[in-house]
Amino acid sequence: MKMNFLSMLLLAGALAACSGSDTTEPPVEPVIPPGPDPTPEQTYQVGDLYDRDGVQGVVYLLTDDRGTHGMMVSLTESERPWSVETVETGANLLDNGKYNCTLIRNRENWGAKYPAFKWCNDFNAGRYGGWYIPSLYEMNDLYIAFNGGGGISNETSGISPCAVDAEAQARFNKYLTDAGGTPLSQADYWTSTEYGAGFAYPYDFVWGGMDDGYGGSKADIYKVRAVRGF
Secondary structure (H helix, E strand, O other): OOOOHHHHHHHHHHHHHHHOOOOOOOOOOOOOOOOOOOOOOOOOOOOOEEEEOOEEEEEEEEOOOOOOOEEEEOOOOEEEEOOOOOOOOOOOOOOOHHHHHHHHHOOOOHHHHOHHHHHHHHHHOOOOOOOEOOOHHHHHHHHHHHOOOOOEOOOOOOOOOOOOOHHHHHHHHHHHHHOOOOOOOOOEEEEEEEOOOOEEEEEEOOOOOOHHHOOEEOOOEEEEOOEEEO
């Protein structure tokens, strides 16, 4: 039987399709370059300036052995009474100033009645939170750093008197002034720890510790500093 020309072409195409191999290349996967290395954590030493996201302070305490977390003190200070009313607030914790300050801020009209706390809380404007007046034991940590001792938290509590080291105090104050701040004063500083309705604990930055071991009148005007964790 004779085939016409069109039939022969169709047969030839079919034979070629059956006998040939599929030469289509698989798609090539795109090469994705590796991303940048993660930014290493910032590490600090006592005396370093912490300056991130609008928050500034001088580091005075490290809470891990890598130097990535700790405490800083504000660059400035003020002089205010603890309170202008004689009321027991419950802000009596010796080792948790953040808790003490929270209790004060929960009181009615606290900004007018608790001037030291109002000054400190003004640091927390906008998204820059976390500042508070240190408790008695926390203020002792600041004094130890100011006086040249330690720098690593050992989770112990209490007041640790030590000999005055004028050279160390001058060195710490230089950290503050180099950062554009105000040096710590040889004066009494309010802590956030109250001692009854009419009294709270000031901390003596001349010798370290409390004046005669008792609280001062909340109406007294003493220095105030704020601290913050990082």
